[in-house]
Amino acid sequence: MNQLEQDALATFIQQLSAATFLQSKAEIKQIQQPLPPPTTFSLLTSPAVSAEYRLDGITFSHLFDNTLQSAILTTYVGETKWILNEAPRLSEIPVSFLYGKNGWYDESTQKDNLPPQFKTFFIDTKIPFGLHHSKIMLLTYPTGLRFVVTTANLIESDWNGRTQALWMQDFPLLPPNSHPPPTLSLFQTTLRRYLATVGITQSKINLDLYDFSGACAELLCSVPGSFTLFENDPRLGEDWGHFQLRKLLLHHHDSIPQIERASLEEFVFQFSSFGTLTEVWLDEFCTSLGFVPQTKSRLGEGSRARKLSLIWPTVNSVRRSFFGYDSGGSLCLSKKAVRDFWKEHLCDWDAEVSGRQHLMPHCKFYLPHRLCGDEEDVEWIVMTSANLSKSAWGFKTKEGKHHISNYECGVLLHPHRIEETLADLRRKGHTSFFNCTGPPHPFPETDRCVFRSRYAPASPQIPPTQPTQGVSSPGSTTPQISNPSSSVIGAHSSQILLPIPFSLPPLPYPNPSPTSHPDTSELWVWDTNHRTADIYGNCWIPDDSERSAPPPDPKTSGARKTWKNKETNWKGKRGNSTRFQKNT
Numbered sequence: 001m002n003q004l005e006q007d008a009l010a011t012f013i014q015q016l017s018a019a020t021f022l023q024s025k026a027e028i029k030q031i032q033q034p035l036p037p038p039t040t041f042s043l044l045t046s047p048a049v050s051a052e053y054r055l056d057g058i059t060f061s062h063l064f065d066n067t068l069q070s071a072i073l074t075t076y077v078g079e080t081k082w083i084l085n086e087a088p089r090l091s092e093i094p095v096s097f098l099y100g101k102n103g104w105y106d107e108s109t110q111k112d113n114l115p116p117q118f119k120t121f122f123i124d125t126k127i128p129f130g131l132h133h134s135k136i137m138l139l140t141y142p143t144g145l146r147f148v149v150t151t152a153n154l155i156e157s158d159w160n161g162r163t164q165a166l167w168m169q170d171f172p173l174l175p176p177n178s179h180p181p182p183t184l185s186l187f188q189t190t191l192r193r194y195l196a197t198v199g200i201t202q203s204k205i206n207l208d209l210y211d212f213s214g215a216c217a218e219l220l221c222s223v224p225g226s227f228t229l230f231e232n233d234p235r236l237g238e239d240w241g242h243f244q245l246r247k248l249l250l251h252h253h254d255s256i257p258q259i260e261r262a263s264l265e266e267f268v269f270q271f272s273s274f275g276t277l278t279e280v281w282l283d284e285f286c287t288s289l290g291f292v293p294q295t296k297s298r299l300g301e302g303s304r305a306r307k308l309s310l311i312w313p314t315v316n317s318v319r320r321s322f323f324g325y326d327s328g329g330s331l332c333l334s335k336k337a338v339r340d341f342w343k344e345h346l347c348d349w350d351a352e353v354s355g356r357q358h359l360m361p362h363c364k365f366y367l368p369h370r371l372c373g374d375e376e377d378v379e380w381i382v383m384t385s386a387n388l389s390k391s392a393w394g395f396k397t398k399e400g401k402h403h404i405s406n407y408e409c410g411v412l413l414h415p416h417r418i419e420e421t422l423a424d425l426r427r428k429g430h431t432s433f434f435n436c437t438g439p440p441h442p443f444p445e446t447d448r449c450v451f452r453s454r455y456a457p458a459s460p461q462i463p464p465t466q467p468t469q470g471v472s473s474p475g476s477t478t479p480q481i482s483n484p485s486s487s488v489i490g491a492h493s494s495q496i497l498l499p500i501p502f503s504l505p506p507l508p509y510p511n512p513s514p515t516s517h518p519d520t521s522e523l524w525v526w527d528t529n530h531r532t533a534d535i536y537g538n539c540w541i542p543d544d545s546e547r548s549a550p551p552p553d554p555k556t557s558g559a560r561k562t563w564k565n566k567e568t569n570w571k572g573k574r575g576n577s578t579r580f581q582k583n584t
Contacts, residue, residue: 043499082156090118099123133406174210216417220245318534346508377452381498
């Protein structure tokens, strides 16, 4: 490490001091930020993010106000003490809390300490290695339903110490004495079917009371089981996992001009857990997304072969991150799951554009993009709880079934869906999106949407004199929508700036060289020993055989220890203080 790097690292450690961190948390709580408008797609904010990047994200408490009537919260792991502290209203109303990690309790999650109307339910997949991994919320207000999908578990470290994303939309109550439409929207149908699989019936929350016709996203879900496939017509069969995504993309496929489809240059997958992948399954998954992954052996395979980038942090990125090596406890890749065939696709976590380089990712994004002029256009984007694994997305069995192990939830945002929804709402006389907790949010005046990264350094600046529609005000968490007159996107198009935290195109792993530190080109593997100290002076020694030996002097070796900072009320619990606790 050269002197400049040492100085930069010293400055970063100083910024993470307890006093600075607590001051940042206090500043965020004092922000007079309005509750998010009803079609929010945002990153979560964090006290560890510098001030200029804090106002473009939201916090857990921003989702609630004192008119909230009931809540359904789902997660893999949760800390109910933190939840009730951040949102006191949840201690006063009926709450159903669904979690998937049985036995994952600390002193804050004992049922005896919960309000009587706060009910907890463990969701068992009844499938080996299956997980209830969804992270959604259904929040009922006097005037409507707020539906939230996020990548963050309901624990403090996930919401404040990792890069996470959230999508939400508010849906109004149907007029009194009205009847549900004869044909339910696809969003409502999918949500109802999914909730039924986890035991949330119409008696718990009656979805027929709400109008889902204005949904601006497609709901993506996985549920455990084996389902029938119809190879000759993929539009038939059960709508779960990556075959559901395949159907949705086929539905929107005809809306994309052939010249644009042919110009897609790269597909980017960013996730926080690597399954044990095979080339056959990766091809199956990529086929559902509409492409064949380009490899060294496939350079001339044809128009469907596209570059594939897999964003996965290097050891160096983890070592220098906010939690140091403890960040690696939520980046699940074991030595036995490493495969040579996907190594050529690896890219490092490069999030300087969003101010989150030192916040390791727990978000999950899947997207194709292309270079359009000087801009990177995003064709569509999936934000989900589903990692890159067969358990999460499902796989085709030898018997021709689609087998899934996990419960997962996410959304597909596609310009065609937004255009269709806006056109339908306008035909019905609507001019704005409904909001449960504030004034309605006006529609953009557009006949076409174009997706771009919110944090792209080359995003065009709108001249002050140019009229705009639906542009976010300072502190707003709505994706910014503008009407710049541009020959690239058309005079009557709106660019929707998506909260993609990493750079586009992604940053490939550097080639190892004699002058570079091996950590800069080594992928993070969580059961591999790392003896170079992190920013807290700790090593990462998960090997039990080595840890059973006499411990070295921590002052000289940076011996591995559980990270705990009482002054900032953070707890890096990693299961009996021996290695780490799996947190997916």
